[in-house]
Amino acid sequence: MTWISQPRTVLLATIVLATPGALQADESRPARPNIVFLFIDDMGYADPSCFGNPLVKTPNIDRLAAEGIKLTNFYVNSPICSPSRVAVTTGQYPGRWKIHSYLNTRAGNKSRGMRDYLDRAAPTTAKKLKAAGYATAHFGKWHMGGGRDVDDAPLPAAYGFDESLVAFEGLGDRLLTNPKNSSVKLGHGKIEFCQPWEKTQKYTDRAIDFIRRHKDRPFYVRLFPNDVHDPHVPWPGAEEKWKSVTDNPWEQTFFAVLEEMDKQIGRLVNEIDALGLAENTLIVFTSDNGPTDWPKYYREEGITPPGFTGPFFGRKWSLFEGGIRMPFIARWKATIPAGVTDEQSVMSGIDLSPTFCCLAGVEVPKAENLDGIDCSGVLLGTPSARAKPLFWQYGAPHAILKAGKVEYQSPSFAVRDGVWKFLVNPDGSEARLFNLSDDPGEQNNLLDQEPKRVADLFGEIGTWAEGIGFEFDQDAKPVKPAPTVAALVNNQLLRFNNRGVEVGEEGEWLFDGQAWLDLPRHMAPKVSGGKWIRIGATIAPTAANGVILAHGGDKSGYCIYLKDGKLAFATCVAWQRTVIATNEPLGEGLHQFEAFWQTDGGMQLKVGNRLVAKGRAPGALQAEPGDSIQIGADLIKPVGDYENDNPFHGSISDLFLKHAR
């Protein structure tokens, strides 16, 4: 042995340490297996019956699980479609490619600091497998660029796919339902129209056809059905069968769609088996994010949104487990042990690319800098602790979709390190620490009990955020979530984001000049279009100036505030500001007020039920206010004649906001 062999040994040892769970050499395993990747859209952790669906059987998915391995600690890297898809496609955190929420119109992407599509230079599994001789195809939802008004996104071929058939959120050949969908005008590919309930069958047909044509060489096929995403539109009448199972109409259609999708997965697997490919084909099955959680599903008493998360808290658009922990199955007959459930190993979407490449014997160039790790050993049945923590970002500072159920709205950063999960906002607020092995439902916040761990995890997130380019205040101090506050908006209680407001014994909100409440723009009621607006509350001010409620800015908005002790009501219509105010300062003590802005522009202000001021704006609001509803301060663009943030001091209670429907 010369001295040259020494570094080699060291290097090898390093590799082994850095990739626990990596593949052990095994001569009996077929080289270059086919890989079929099933990625379902918005399917919850417990939607397959083998993961706990209490009402519906999914026999074909269950069969895959019985013939393969289930992981109960598999995560996607975002609680929403586009970034989750970027992660499984590239092996990298989606924020690196500036896709941290769903891809929308050009304007919508720009406003959230996002690109319009995945950079064509991004590393992908398909490019690497194709270069190694695999036949590659993508059938189903894409949503990594193209669609709406984005017509210049690269086609799937640019990312390494020989063939593709996508939906309206993608370019190239695609299936559409609505002839008026903006996708029709975008060009770049052949368009076929079909009914929503036919889509998964058609994508499956294409996958089967592709596999038949390429059965004699290694292939990599992605089947990404989109029918489990709402609105759920099953075959006409297919929901009838489910009326005896559930009274919830949302569930009836969802179950019908889930059953159909399971059937199509069965067709695909049967075909793979019939072609004699079961022993050299790895089939991986998971979902891109938790089940739907639109506010509309909560409007009726006793009704809940469709889709199950099992023991987990939170749903789609949430970094709580229900939004990101997914059912995961891998089957490879005679290679992966059958009927195994691995409850230890933590794996995630970014790991799929290095894992697939390793199993295919394809090298991942170091320069690609993948965030994921090779978990091939885990898939082949050797559980492994994860050395590298997992990180998430979803939300602030950009206005984005949030969970419909207010309790499910999570902080915008999270980390999982070992059994610990820590969630926090970039300013340190809403911090929560959970021990997932004792508390998988994330109910018991251990923030105060584990200060050292909290500081470490906060630092880990900060370092990660800096590396990706997310704003994160590493000097902030993690603090517990403030009490939940909700106000009546159109007779419905809406939870406001609480920035430090304490709640008094009578339920009054206490403002100390540092605290405020915020209702994000997407949750704010739509008040434009000539509607009347009415605002009321009881206040006990302790300072002469401060904003009580502000919605919008000096272009379009309305605001109630104190100025030199007087109560003022301001409206802005097309940059024109009108202010009415009481003649005298209110003074200390409790004051009940009501402000009324009429359709014709008339403005009234009542204090203690007595009309104290009136005036006339040029009309009612025509354009929607540009920022959120804030209570206790106005942080962005003043509505009235004051400067931001103009914080309120004192208490506010019984606040309501109403407008014409």
Ligand SMILES: [Ca+2]
């Ligand atoms: Ca999705």
Ligand SMILES: [Ca+2]
């Ligand atoms: Ca404002």
